[in-house]
Amino acid sequence: MPLEFGAGIVTTARELPVASPDAPQAIDLLVIPSAVVPVEPAGTVLTDHAIAVDAGRILAILPAADARARYAARELRELPHHVVMPGLVNLHTHAAMSLLRGLADDLSLMDWLQNHIWPAEGAHVSRAFCLDGVRLSAAEFIRGGVTCANDMYFFPDASAESFSAAGMRAVVNLIIIDFPSAWAAGPDEYFAKGIAVHDAVRGDPLIRTVFAPHAPYTVSDDALRKARAYADELGIGIHMHVHETAFEVADAVEKTGKRPWQRLKDLGMLGPDFIAVHMTQLTDQEIAEAAQFGVHVAHCPESNLKLASGFCPTTKLLAAGVNLGIGTDGAASNNDLDLFGEMRTAALIAKGISGDAQAFPAAKALHAATLGGAKALGMDGEIGSLVAGKAADFIAIEMNAPHLQPVYNVISHLVYAAGRGDVSDVYVAGRPLMRERRLTTLDEEAVVANAMQWRTRIKPAP
Numbered sequence: 453m454p455l456e457f458g459a460g461i462v463t464t465a466r467e468l469p470v471a472s473p474d475a476p477q478a479i480d481l482l483v484i485p486s487a488v489v490p491v492e493p494a495g496t497v498l499t500d501h502a503i504a505v506d507a508g509r510i511l512a513i514l515p516a517a518d519a520r521a522r523y524a525a526r527e528l529r530e531l532p533h534h535v536v537m538p539g540l541v542n543l544h545t546h547a548a549m550s551l552l553r554g555l556a557d558d559l560s561l562m563d564w565l566q567n568h569i570w571p572a573e574g575a576h577v578s579r580a581f582c583l584d585g586v587r588l589s590a591a592e593f594i595r596g597g598v599t600c601a602n603d604m605y606f607f608p609d610a611s612a613e614s615f616s617a618a619g620m621r622a623v624v625n626l627i628i629i630d631f632p633s634a635w636a637a638g639p640d641e642y643f644a645k646g647i648a649v650h651d652a653v654r655g656d657p658l659i660r661t662v663f664a665p666h667a668p669y670t671v672s673d674d675a676l677r678k679a680r681a682y683a684d685e686l687g688i689g690i691h692m693h694v695h696e697t698a699f700e701v702a703d704a705v706e707k708t709g710k711r712p713w714q715r716l717k718d719l720g721m722l723g724p725d726f727i728a729v730h731m732t733q734l735t736d737q738e739i740a741e742a743a744q745f746g747v748h749v750a751h752c753p754e755s756n757l758k759l760a761s762g763f764c765p766t767t768k769l770l771a772a773g774v775n776l777g778i779g780t781d782g783a784a785s786n787n788d789l790d791l792f793g794e795m796r797t798a799a800l801i802a803k804g805i806s807g808d809a810q811a812f813p814a815a816k817a818l819h820a821a822t823l824g825g826a827k828a829l830g831m832d833g834e835i836g837s838l839v840a841g842k843a844a845d846f847i848a849i850e851m852n853a854p855h856l857q858p859v860y861n862v863i864s865h866l867v868y869a870a871g872r873g874d875v876s877d878v879y880v881a882g883r884p885l886m887r888e889r890r891l892t893t894l895d896e897e898a899v900v901a902n903a904m905q906w907r908t909r910i911k912p913a914p
């Protein structure tokens with residue numbers, strides 16, 4: 453029996469291009485769910501609608517009866533118990549770090565990084581580590597409805613390879629950091645190898661690049677200026693941890709007399725291609741400047757909570773007009789890659805901090821986890837919402853579980869009641885990566901067995 457959607461749901465029949473009614477048009481895929489949440493226009497829930505997909509793109513979203521008459525689909529997916537929505541965009545992660553999950557917990561950022569994570573990375577990070585770690589994370593992402601990840605880590609070539617093998621969309625980061633690693637010996641090599649990765653993935657429909665100077669406290673002025681210059685030359689963005697903790701800001705003020713934000717501003721780093729991650733320490737003036745520069749903020753509430761880093765002032769940022777996306781950060785600080793959980797935490801924590809139950813409402817959280825992330829990556833013309841012409845990156849959420857019934861408001865359920873375990877199907881560019889909860893591109897058993905082997909090599913610090 454199809455799902456019953458009660459009152460309070462916005463149902464909008466939309467005028468979208470459809471094929472001639474005379475001759476059924478052959479297409480790749482027709483998906484007929486119980487409801488479609490396209491994310492734009494905001495608040496829309498379409499019942500009795502179908503999504504027509506051809507050549508990896510959304511051809512049309514139209515009333516189901518019309519779709520059945522107009523299209524001859526090579527595959528028909530009837531999903532009478534499901535809501536279909538855009539795939540989630542994880543705006544900030546370190547995918548390979550899933551191999552370090554649980555290595556060091558209950559520590560502040562600098563203790564965690566300097567005494568546990570950086571030593572472990574120094575000893576173990578290699579191309580093989582990154583290939584295996586990203587494959588493990590890709591399996592977790594796909595199971596959790598994430599179709600696109602913005603991934604900051606060493607060996608971006610390996611990251612691109614593993615995301616591609618999984619069929620996911622990814623923005624691999626050309627990392628810049630002042631210390632040597634297995635990936636590069638120093639700034640010149642970080643730039644040279646990063647640009648080589650950019651050249652190698654150019655033309656790949658699913659893989660893009662951004663520059664990623666790690667953080668203000670690990671990247672020199674000279675390297676920051678170069679990152680800005682190369683980003684402009686290559687036409688790609690910049691993604692950076694900024695104002696993650698009060699210590700970061702105080703330490704910079706003590707050493708340089710400037711807050712990191714001011715330094716980034718003075719160096720000409722800020723602009724509409726800049727994604728600032730964390731941003732827990734912001735004055736009202738910095739919030740206004742973030743809006744003026746068109747900077748995007750990657751909000752990582754659970755990593756911020758676990759490392760006790762502080763609270764990103766999302767309510768003020770949204771009110772100022774700053775575009776927000778949501779990230780999990782790495783599994784070594786979160787400790788999962790669950791963007792459904794993160795979306796819920798983002799909505800709840802904003803209310804708790806502001807004392808305003810209307811802060812960060814469900815529709816805004818859903819927007820941040822989809823279209824907001826896509827916009828930050830400069831990909832909102834391609835992904836982030838279900839609109840004719842965009843790529844067919846969508847997920848199906850099974851709604852007939854006890855914790856999801858009855859349904860008064862679909863968007864409320866997606867944010868406050870559903871979880872990643874409710875994701876049943878995941879498509880990227882019209883290709884199924886998970887069908888009825890079975891991964892189609894990854895051998896999950898092999899991926900997990902491989903991850904277990906890393907545990908035998910990596911020893912937590914005493």
Ligand SMILES: CSC[C@H]1O[C@@H](n2cnc3c(O)ncnc32)[C@H](O)[C@@H]1O
Nearest residue numbers: 546569604605606627629666693782
């Ligand atoms: C040079 S690749 C990325 C680099 O970032 C480290 N990292 C992971 N999580 C965080 C975080 O929350 N703040 C700062 N740095 C972080 C990771 O271990 C890699 O070394």
Ligand SMILES: [Zn+2]
Nearest residue numbers: 546693781782
């Ligand atoms: Zn991070």
